[in-house]
Amino acid sequence: MPKMVAMAIPEPGGRFQRVERDIPEPGPHEVRIRVQACGVCHSDSLSVQGLLPGLPYPLVPGHEAIGLIDAIGPDVSGWTVGTRVGVGWSPGYCGYCRHCRRGAAFACENVQGATGLSRDGGYATHVLAHTSAVARVPASLDSVQSAPLMCAGITTFNALRNSGAGPGDLVAVHGVGGLGHLGIQFAAKQGFRTVAVNRGRDKEALARSLGAHDYIDSDAGDPAAALQAMGGAKAIIATVTSAPAMQAIAGGLGPNGTMMVIGAVGDLTVNSLDLLLKSASVRGWYSGTSADSEDTLAFSELHGIAPMNEIYPLARAQEAYDHMMSGKARFRVVLTMDD
DSSP: OOEEEEEEBSSTTOOOEEEEEEOOOOOTTEEEEEEEEEEEOGGGHHHHTTOSTTOOSSBOOOSOEEEEEEEEOTTOOSOOTTOEEEEOSTTSOOSOSHHHHTTOTTOOTTSOOOBTTTBOOSSBSEEEEEGGGEEEOOTTSOHHHHGGGGTHHHHHHHHHHTSOOOTTOEEEEEOOSTTHHHHHHHHHHTTOEEEEEESSSTTHHHHHHTTOSEEEETTSSOHHHHHHHTTOEEEEEEOOSOHHHHHHHGGGEEEEEEEEEOSOOSSOOOOHHHHHHHTOEEEEOOOOOHHHHHHHHHHHHHHTOOOOEEEEEGGGHHHHHHHHHTTOOSSEEEEESOO
């Protein structure tokens, strides 16, 4: 029987192991994807470190996968073998059923599990995906280049379009990293007055080349005061992984402004009086559905938006993951299935 290759985590906190398995057959409402590329995302640490309860081990991470459908299970319509598709987090959290409205992410009895968490993901030559998680990939987008759009892309794109900001409004993208460099591109192309905020000036030229109209060096002064001097931000897209840094910029919101938190920082303290006086808010934002993925991919194709990636072969998944977790990647890391 033909074999597939995967890089699996044997137990929480374990190291990646190369495993060979029988190529699985898709079940009802599933397709099998021959993976071409898979992004290495910071959220993969949830799987690698076992940070969520009840995950099945050994477990194959990966929720930024793009490839070709090569088999279709029963009760599947609208998909054909050979179609190029992407698969991300969903349907782990759709937000629509009574369980999700109670905040029971990844615990819904009506979904089939999130790719790379409760089911094996894209660090493999083949992956099974529930059709509700599958998105069509436009023909002109390169699989390897575009893989991070399945999480980093959808998260920033979706956060921006749900932030309440409109064309011409001041939007700050906090952090010029794996999420932020995409957020700047999306914000500029969505018609916002885009301000990049980062420590130091070493990324200013890059931020402006990606479409930022202004740049704030948070080491040079109070970033909240700098935003207020510009009139106050209608939205702040907070991509950093530092709670003190987020707290320092929250005061930069203008009236009815919203800080969209997409960087995981744990406990976060904000000035509630400041929020009350401005009718401002702080809101967390998590990825999106497969329909949101298709919107992200279509927008990226139309406007030439692409992540900046470092490429590793599947066999070097441990090295790729460690490099991503070190914070030294510029700016996303992608695995290819060609050894």
